[in-house]
Each structure stands twice: as structure tokens, then as C-alpha cells.
Amino acid sequence: MRIKPVSNSDLKRMIDRLQGVIEKAAGSPLDGETAQQGDALSRRAAAGAEDLPARGEFASREVTILLADLRGFTAISEEHPATLIVGLLQDFLERMSEVVDRHGGAIGKFMGDSIMALFGAHRPRADDARRAVTCAVEMQIVVEAMNREIRQKGVPNLYLGIGISTGTVLAGVLGSKQFSEFTVIGRPVNLASRIEAFSLRGQVLVSQNTYQQCDHIETGEPMEVYVKGSSHPVTIREVLGVPQLGLKVPRQEVRRGQRVKVNIPFTYQIVRNKTVMPERLHGTILDIGYYGVLAEFQEDLDRYSEIRLELDLFLVAHVVTDIYARMVTSRVERGRCLAGMEFTSVGTETESHIRRFVQLLIQGSEAQ
DSSP states (O other), rough: OOOOOOOHHHHHHHHHHHHHHHHHHTOOOOHHHHHHHHHHHHHHHHHHHHHHOTTTTTTEEEEEEEEEEETHHHHHTTTSSSHHHHHHHHHHHHHHHHHHHHTTTTEEEETEEEEEESSSSSOOOOHHHHHHHHHHHHHHHHHHHHHHHHHHGGOOOOEEEEEEEEEEEEEEEOOSSSOEEEEEEHHHHHHHHHHHHOOOOTTEEEEHHHTOOTOEEEEEEEEEOOTOOSSOOOOEEEEEOOOOOOOOOOOOOGSSOOEEEEEEEEEEEEEETTEOSSOOEEEEEEEEEEEEEEEEEEEEOOOOOOEEEEEEEEGGEEEEEEEEEEEEEEEEETTTEEEEEEEEEEEHHHHHHHHHHHHHHHTOOOOO
């Protein structure tokens, strides 16, 4: 008889329940050093490893770091009841955790609507990078399935941006007697965070080191970007799918959507390190679609710049102030700086107004 192995998440739940039984039998909760030992054992069980360093001790390991972040979730949370948002986020985190566990990874931490997953930090494998990238593709597929479900409830789509990096880090348990957690420290962790910041809605981006260890994936052309803390550009690629497994990233082909020529002045602010700069600049939108715009700017923007826009959708009597967009293409034409911008965060109400605005322009109609 073949015994089915216990998953990391199931094992953690078993140990948590065992702690509860001990507390009940003892007549009081575990505390002090005993509680610390129990927590450490739970973490080790969840990691599926018995060789984790003691608190304060770190080991050098090659790890693949996956960072995933929900795009525009803050805007959604501001427009719907808290109970719905909490339930939606809980469902999302549970489904993502199951995908990570299925591919042999471990959740490093939850950060609001973001997830850090680690491959190789607890139990190193030769194919950790491959597992991580395949996991990322499946995460996007699961989010797409979630969207089909929640649309029926009148909830806007969820969009996930994912960045992946591979390299040598220090791994260990950091903290105090009151609280400690397993963590990884090093440049690959920072790089994964920078790459994730460049990812658009529904996109998976990987570092060059990760790409070199993944001969099973289909990717777009290499892109060079500058990241904070590095004076040299780094190479990243967009993952399109895993042909061997018949998996494809369900990326929205936003540039193929309806687009209409316009001439709309707008105001924008540059976003740096997730902070909106105070200076207000001006540009002109030359065409607009459901998911982005082609715009003319007064000054050159750095490649992959992110901006916050304000514009007047005059046909629907709505002034937009909550759109964020990132540059995906740029060119100089007749001395003008033109950039294709894809929306990275749009409020639910604004998204509806943009669709109506574009549809009215397509039909050549006036707002009623």
C-alpha cells in the first residue's frame, strides 16, 4: 500500500493542532521557551526540512525568489465592503499558497496583498528555478479562473504582477524570543522586488540568471532595465508559457483592444519607488483604449517609467484622478517624445467610465 505524503501546509496544521491538545491537557497555553520551541518546530514542519539554522544563524544557499503583487487591489478595497474584500483576499492567498506548495516552494511571507515564495531556501533542488517559473505561470492561470468566478458577483478582475530572481542568499531564522521568522537576505531578494515592480497586470518577469536555468519556458525578447542599487542595466524577460506542460500565461493582449484617436491634454506626476513625485507635468493623449494610451510628453521619460495621470473624460462628465500607467514603448517622432502607456492601476468606477468614453468615441456619439 502506497502512503500519500503529507503536504507542508497539512503538516503545519497537524502540529498546530497538537500544540492545542497539549495546551488543553496542561490547562494553560504554552509560553516562554516552550512556545518558542513549538513555533520553531511548526516553521520547520511547514518548510519540510529539519536542517534550518538556529535563530540568528544563517546559511548560504542558492534560492529562487518569487514575488507576486495584486495590481490595483487598494482601489478595489476602497469601493467594496470590508467583509467582501477580506473574503476575496483570503481566497486569493489560500489558492496561491496551494499552487506554491504543489510546486515544492514555501511561503516566505504575506505582505498585505503581496506574496513572497521561496524555492530552495529550505530544501534545495536542482530544478528550483524551473519549479518557481512554472509555479508563476500557474498562479496567473488560477487568478484568471478566479476572475471568471468573481465577475459573476460584480467584483472587478484581479491582476497579478510577478517578478522572479535566482541567486545566492543568506537563509535563516531572524528575530527575538517574542517573535522570529525564517527569512532570506541578499541582492537576489532585492532584485526580485525590483523586477516585480516592472511587471504589468498579468505579467511574469524573470531575471537573466533564472532564465538561464529554465530551458523549458517560452519568453519574449530580452529587455534591459536599470534598477535601484545598480549602475549597470539588468536583463529581464517576460515569460509567455511552459510549452512542455501546455501552460500559457493568460496575459491580456491589451494592445489589440479598441483604440481611438484623440487629442486630450492631461496632467501627470512621475512615480519613483512607489512614491508620487509632487511636480505636475503636462502631456497630450493621442489615442486611448480600455487598457492604455499613446501619449506625447514634454520631456523624455526613462524607459519603463510609471506615472499617475489626471484627465477629463469630457464625454462622460468625469475627471479621472486615480489612474497609474507604465511605459511599455517609446519613440521620437518629428521631435516629439511619444510613449505607449499601459494602465497598471485603475479604480473600478474609472475603468467603467473609460470603457464608456471609448465606446462613445468609437460610435461617434455624444453623451446622453
